[in-house]
Amino acid sequence: MQMTMIEALNNALALELERDERVVVFGEDIGVNGGVFRVTEHLQKQFGEKRVFDTPLAESGIIGSAIGMSIYGLRPIAEIQFAGFLFLCMSQLVTQAARMRFRSAGAFTCPMVVRAPYGGGVRTPELHSDSLEGIFLQTPGIKVVIPSNPYDAKGLLAAAVADPDPVLFLENIKLYRSFRQETPQEYYTVPLSKARIVQEGTDASVFAYGAMVPVALEAAKQIQQENGASVEVIDLRTVWPLDEEAIVASVTKTGRAVVIHEAPRAGGIGAEVTAIINERCLYSLLAPVGRVTGYDTPYPVPGLEDYYLPNVPKTLDALRRVME
Amino acid sequence: MAIQQLDPAMIPYQVLDPEGSVVNPVPDLSAERLLSLYRFMQQGRAFSNKIIALQRQGRATTFGSLVGQEATAVGLAAPMQAQDWLTSSYREIASLMVRGIPLPTLIYSFRGMTAPNYPREARCLPIQIVIGTQLIHAVGLALAAKIAGDPAVAVGVCGDGATSEGDFNEALNFAGVFQAPVVIVVQNNGWAISVPRAKQSAAPSFAARGAGFGLPSALVDGNDILAVYTVMQQAIERARSGQGPTLVETLTYRIGAHTTADDPTRYRDAAEVEFWQSKDPIKRFRAYLVQRGLLTEEQDQQLIAAIEEEINEAVPVAEAMPAMAPDSFFNNTFAEPFPRLQEQRAEMLRYVKPQ
Numbered sequence: 055m056q057m058t059m060i061e062a063l064n065n066a067l068a069l070e071l072e073r074d075e076r077v078v079v080f081g082e083d084i085g086v087n088g089g090v091f092r093v094t095e096h097l098q099k100q101f102g103e104k105r106v107f108d109t110p111l112a113e114s115g116i117i118g119s120a121i122g123m124s125i126y127g128l129r130p131i132a133e134i135q136f137a138g139f140l141f142l143c144m145s146q147l148v149t150q151a152a153r154m155r156f157r158s159a160g161a162f163t164c165p166m167v168v169r170a171p172y173g174g175g176v177r178t179p180e181l182h183s184d185s186l187e188g189i190f191l192q193t194p195g196i197k198v199v200i201p202s203n204p205y206d207a208k209g210l211l212a213a214a215v216a217d218p219d220p221v222l223f224l225e226n227i228k229l230y231r232s233f234r235q236e237t238p239q240e241y242y243t244v245p246l247s248k249a250r251i252v253q254e255g256t257d258a259s260v261f262a263y264g265a266m267v268p269v270a271l272e273a274a275k276q277i278q279q280e281n282g283a284s285v286e287v288i289d290l291r292t293v294w295p296l297d298e299e300a301i302v303a304s305v306t307k308t309g310r311a312v313v314i315h316e317a318p319r320a321g322g323i324g325a326e327v328t329a330i331i332n333e334r335c336l337y338s339l340l341a342p343v344g345r346v347t348g349y350d351t352p353y354p355v356p357g358l359e360d361y362y363l364p365n366v367p368k369t370l371d372a373l374r375r376v377m378e
Numbered sequence: 379m380a381i382q383q384l385d386p387a388m389i390p391y392q393v394l395d396p397e398g399s400v401v402n403p404v405p406d407l408s409a410e411r412l413l414s415l416y417r418f419m420q421q422g423r424a425f426s427n428k429i430i431a432l433q434r435q436g437r438a439t440t441f442g443s444l445v446g447q448e449a450t451a452v453g454l455a456a457p458m459q460a461q462d463w464l465t466s467s468y469r470e471i472a473s474l475m476v477r478g479i480p481l482p483t484l485i486y487s488f489r490g491m492t493a494p495n496y497p498r499e500a501r502c503l504p505i506q507i508v509i510g511t512q513l514i515h516a517v518g519l520a521l522a523a524k525i526a527g528d529p530a531v532a533v534g535v536c537g538d539g540a541t542s543e544g545d546f547n548e549a550l551n552f553a554g555v556f557q558a559p560v561v562i563v564v565q566n567n568g569w570a571i572s573v574p575r576a577k578q579s580a581a582p583s584f585a586a587r588g589a590g591f592g593l594p595s596a597l598v599d600g601n602d603i604l605a606v607y608t609v610m611q612q613a614i615e616r617a618r619s620g621q622g623p624t625l626v627e628t629l630t631y632r633i634g635a636h637t638t639a640d641d642p643t644r645y646r647d648a649a650e651v652e653f654w655q656s657k658d659p660i661k662r663f664r665a666y667l668v669q670r671g672l673l674t675e676e677q678d679q680q681l682i683a684a685i686e687e688e689i690n691e692a693v694p695v696a697e698a699m700p701a702m703a704p705d706s707f708f709n710n711t712f713a714e715p716f717p718r719l720q721e722q723r724a725e726m727l728r729y730v731k732p733q
Contacts (some may be wrong), residue, residue, distance in 0.1 A: 082570075082573065083571045083573060085572075085643045086644065086677065087571065087573055087644055087645050088644070090571070090639070090640075108572070108573050109538065110539075110573070110578050110579065111509055111539035111542045111543060111570045111573065112542040113543075114543075114544050115542065115544075117539065125459055141508075142508070142509075142543070142544075177439055177463070177490060178440065179439065179440050179505040181508065187492075216619040249567075273694065298634035312382050319722070347706070349707075349722045350711070350718065350719060350722060351552060351708055351711045351719070352707075354707035355490050355491055355492055355702070355707075356490030357701060357702055358704060358706065359706045360707070361707070361729070361730060362726075365729070367729055368729055
């Protein structure tokens, strides 16, 4: 069936609620309203207020209670309305969810999923477009998944729910309704920490995720038209823990790499991918790794966000530089 | 004294009943001042409707209307003095107008830009997006005034949803512990996007929550400008005279959508909206002004037309203000831009097409 990412996620949530009594879905405005983006549309009607419910307006309360529920044996899927508001529950996420297994020597665990929309280019108010995934590289104990298409979104969400550890599942707002894709209606999973080769190539590798995957593909197409270069595009899909083997295999083959993300440059996914390349296949490199990212400033106001975000021309230039 | 009603079953304080008849002492304000409060209420409504119209034409970003809440927004700011500070959410545009933020500055911000020369002297922190967090800033500002020995008071405003956030509770606790000269206002408009008041808190009222923090509190009819004014005046003067903080809950109603991105027909009854429309704060105050002979039907029409004209004139002023420079988001990350940011700025500028 042709589905948007919203529909694929909605379908995934419905399947989880249907197949596992332990699954509960909650957050702000996710009940009657179906979520501000409608990802949870009709779920409360279908599965009842006991399993699909609105919470008071309190992000720390949402994550803290998800921790308690997951320890008790439920499988909570909590929504934080926008990733920018993860800051309000950082203590629960970082000091508690991510560390419960560690601090109890495995006696207690938090198999929970935290969903949050993120990403720019859609003229939202302040803190509604921020990309926070980089912060979680410094948060051992929590996985971070970012799908780029409806099929992956559904399968990765199912895998996140099945995962024994807390998973932060970030959904790109711009991709929510940007295209439809053939997506099975039945249950399936897409494994975590497995990158996907979107397009094979031999001359350079572009590592992307979320809304940057279509940007990478377009830049790859344009540079091929320009100089015949064959660019490999890799969708990381899980940004922590990274699929190191896929990164190393690709760069070993191509000798050149560019990483793209919306999040700021310093200490982000791009920095980590570059470090992995340096540590594991430096001698395959024919040029320094390029990074096309948001800048090291706060995310700007809507009137300026297009200047801030990575785009095709910036990616093309990065590809030209690594192929000089 | 309207404050210190600690009974959980407290009745909202009113000066005017919904028909505009006087039920409690009217604050001692000149006819001119009363009319200026009325004017600000009309301006807040007209402004909201204008930005919504602009948003629908693609000329404004997401906007949260304050229609229905004009009495609270104007009434909470009107008793403040020039040296006082205001920290508000995104729902109190009319409070900012009372504090002297120019219309073009406000309109420019809804073009998706940050206006240059934001009037710091108005002592209003920028519109807050994070829910409830501004209340602690108000406490900090108030505490600073107390430490400095200045007769300044801070007013922090949030909505009913914000009372669920940890920051709300921390703000009340700090206010109480330090006896900060602060007034914390909960503008209870009945809905936090789609979540109704009843599902937000099991407390009988938000005002009643002050007791747990040792704060005197008041429950006010938030659609009664004179009641809001009276209570705020008393709370602000209590703070100024060293008697400490106050929690104020104003009972009002969000007539419109949460923002232009929201569709309230999905989750609430039209009948409820109609009920609250019958308690319209502007209608109530107008009835009072007419009864007192301060306003005629004709003068009212003239005033509404004048406000409309003023806003219609402010829109092109805001739209004629130059767009922010593409690289201006590099300007205020730090006082001194470090080399890496300057390099990134230069890199970014290579992709800006000449205008």
